[in-house]
Amino acid sequence: MTDEIISTAVSRFRQTIESLFNWINEKTGSKTASKNCSTQGLLVHVYGKSADAMLLLTLIFSS
Structure with a gap:
């Protein structure tokens, strides 16, 4: 039972x-x-691509 709960939690987090x-x-x-x-x-x-992604996320969540 505990293994199932942990597996489900890990699966959701991983996804x-x-x-x-x-x-x-x-x-x-x-x-x-x-x-x-x-x-x-x-x-x-x-670093450049990470900055692009962070900018996109900022624009998405600020609107």
């Missing part, structure tokens, strides 16, 4: 997180990060 990451990938195109040739280029790409 929420996966939905968020899918939304970020869809809105920012962050999957193209693998095309970077350097660590610095990857970090710039990831």
Whole structure:
């Protein structure tokens, strides 16, 4: 019984997180990060895409 409750809770939490990451990938195109040739280029790409996603979330929730 306890295992079922924990499994259900984890499943719901996981689905929420996966939905968020899918939304970020869809809105920012962050999957193209693998095309970077350097660590610095990857970090710039990831931080830039994260900033894009945060701006989009801010605009969505402020309206």
